[in-house]
Amino acid sequence: MTDPLPLGSTIGILGGGQLGRMLSVAASRLGFKTAIFEPGGDCPASHVANFHLKATYDDEKALQNFAASCDVITYEFENIPTSALDLLDAHSTIRPGRQALATSQDRLVEKDFLNGLGLATAPYVNVETLADLEQAVATIGTPSILKTRRFGYDGKGQVRLHPQSDLAQAWSDVGESPCVLEGFVEFSCEVSVIAARGSDGQVACFDPGENVHSAGILRTTTVPAAIPASVRMDAVLLAGQILNALDYVGVMGVELFVTPEGLIVNEIAPRVHNSGHWTQNGCDICQFEQHIRAVVGWPLGTGARHSDMRMENLIGDDMDRVPDLAAAGHALHLYGKTDVKPGRKMGHVNIRLSST
Numbered sequence: 001m002t003d004p005l006p007l008g009s010t011i012g013i014l015g016g017g018q019l020g021r022m023l024s025v026a027a028s029r030l031g032f033k034t035a036i037f038e039p040g041g042d043c044p045a046s047h048v049a050n051f052h053l054k055a056t057y058d059d060e061k062a063l064q065n066f067a068a069s070c071d072v073i074t075y076e077f078e079n080i081p082t083s084a085l086d087l088l089d090a091h092s093t094i095r096p097g098r099q100a101l102a103t104s105q106d107r108l109v110e111k112d113f114l115n116g117l118g119l120a121t122a123p124y125v126n127v128e129t130l131a132d133l134e135q136a137v138a139t140i141g142t143p144s145i146l147k148t149r150r151f152g153y154d155g156k157g158q159v160r161l162h163p164q165s166d167l168a169q170a171w172s173d174v175g176e177s178p179c180v181l182e183g184f185v186e187f188s189c190e191v192s193v194i195a196a197r198g199s200d201g202q203v204a205c206f207d208p209g210e211n212v213h214s215a216g217i218l219r220t221t222t223v224p225a226a227i228p229a230s231v232r233m234d235a236v237l238l239a240g241q242i243l244n245a246l247d248y249v250g251v252m253g254v255e256l257f258v259t260p261e262g263l264i265v266n267e268i269a270p271r272v273h274n275s276g277h278w279t280q281n282g283c284d285i286c287q288f289e290q291h292i293r294a295v296v297g298w299p300l301g302t303g304a305r306h307s308d309m310r311m312e313n314l315i316g317d318d319m320d321r322v323p324d325l326a327a328a329g330h331a332l333h334l335y336g337k338t339d340v341k342p343g344r345k346m347g348h349v350n351i352r353l354s355s356t
């Protein structure tokens with residue numbers, strides 16, 4: 001697939017959460033149709049898409065039908081089962097491609113890949129047994145973080161280890177599944193680069209945003225990040241290097257720790273990213289449009305920013321703030337989720353700090 005997709009083509013999106021919803025809106029604005037593949041009913045993306053195929057990732061017939069009805073397929077989460085990808089791949093084009101997914105689905109493969117590019121990561125050791133964990137703690141020390149290699153998100157599948165930690169308990173807490181033990185990085189701040197690469201190899205990055213997490217969940221992103229211009233440039237160059245190495249097509253989130261010794265890559269996400277939501281109101285072309293442009297073969301936007309921004313996630317009871325935020329005139333993006341639960345991302349607000 002090299003020519004741009006004709007207007008009116010159908011973009012398949014695997015996953016029906018808020019990222020799929022915002023991708024769908026962007027696609028629709030550019031004149032494309034969207035089809036959502038999502039096992040759950042009444043999902044955020046289904047409210048704004050042309051079709052919703054409600055089926056599980058082991059339903060071969062449904063996957064084949066989905067692929068047959070889509071001109072290109074993209075995704076809003078990286079933990080898509082390999083067997084489903086094999087089927088979809090055989091019948092349609094998947095963007096970003098399989099190499100990016102295989103790399104980011106497994107923290108060990110991801111870290112090996114990043115180190116292979118000469119990029120710094122936290123020190124890490126592969127852990128497959130309790131004995132491995134004991135050995136890893138002897139090597140890495142504490143504080144450190146035990147992370148499942150696969151299926152972790154928003155701080156889930158992670159246990160922090162201290163000198164007194166019960167390692168057998170920690171091993172049980174991660175479900176005795178393959179892990180990496182990571183050394184704890186004493187960072188001065190966390191930033192991320194939302195980077196895009198087009199089908200012609202053009203790369204465009206948004207300005208790095210500064211992220212604040214609590215309990216492993218992103219709370220706020222502020223742009224510009226309070227880091228020197230040289231570090232900002234390093235972050236953008238490093239993101240471009242990752243995209244090129246993966247021959248990537250689409251938007252990627254690159255999460256970084258800023259330390260006095262330089263930038264350390266925490267993880268990469270082969271999709272639009274929560275820390276890029278500020279672009280919806282801080283740029284002419286946001287991360288969602290940028291991703292759609294990439295996957296349909298359009299030229300990318302430049303990534304230029306017209307405002308300083310702060311994005312705040314609305315998590316659980318933060319929804320109570322919506323009337324006040326609306327009255328204050330801020331840009332609200334709500335995901336249409338009916339059940340408010342603690343820790344659940346219900347929406348976000350983009351607050352313009354000043355025009356640049």
Ligand code: AMP
Nearest residue numbers: 122145154155182183184185213216267
């Ligand atoms: P992750 O799921 O790997 O993105 O981790 C979620 C958050 O936990 C990060 O954004 C950091 O705030 C923190 N974190 C993860 N890994 C480390 C590390 N090696 N050192 C210090 N903090 C970490």
